[in-house]
Amino acid sequence: MRLVIGLALAMVVSVGLNVWQFGASRAEAGREETRTELNDELARVRGAIQALHETALRNAEIADAARADHTVLLTDLTDIVDRSRQRITVYRDRIAAAPVLTCPPGIERMDAINRILEGSP
DSSP: OHHHHHHHHHHHHHHHHHHHHHHHHHHHHHHHHHHHHHHHHHHHHHHHHHHHHHHHHHHHHHHHHHHHHHHHHHHHHHHHHHHHHHHHHHHHHHHHHSOOOOSOTTHHHHHHHHHHTOSOO
16 A cells, blocks of 8 residues: 555655646746847837938938039029129119110010120120
């Protein structure tokens, strides 16, 4: 009888150890899976951060270029306005100093006006 009880006790201990070992291996597998998922997520987030950083740098470069272009364009527009004002003044002075046209409307009058406005200001 002692032998049967000893064998039964040894079997219970063996089953308990097997159950514990199986649980421990499953827990370790779960931890490893979680660790892998977290590492993958961390790598994805780092990639996204790097992409956003590079995008921010490119946007800053574009903004600097746009600011410089804006300044150049405003300067060019100011020059165009100044030249236009000079031309208006020159043409207005030419028209004011022009003799009164006595020819009738038509091609002769247009030729006379063109002669008055000849040359660039």
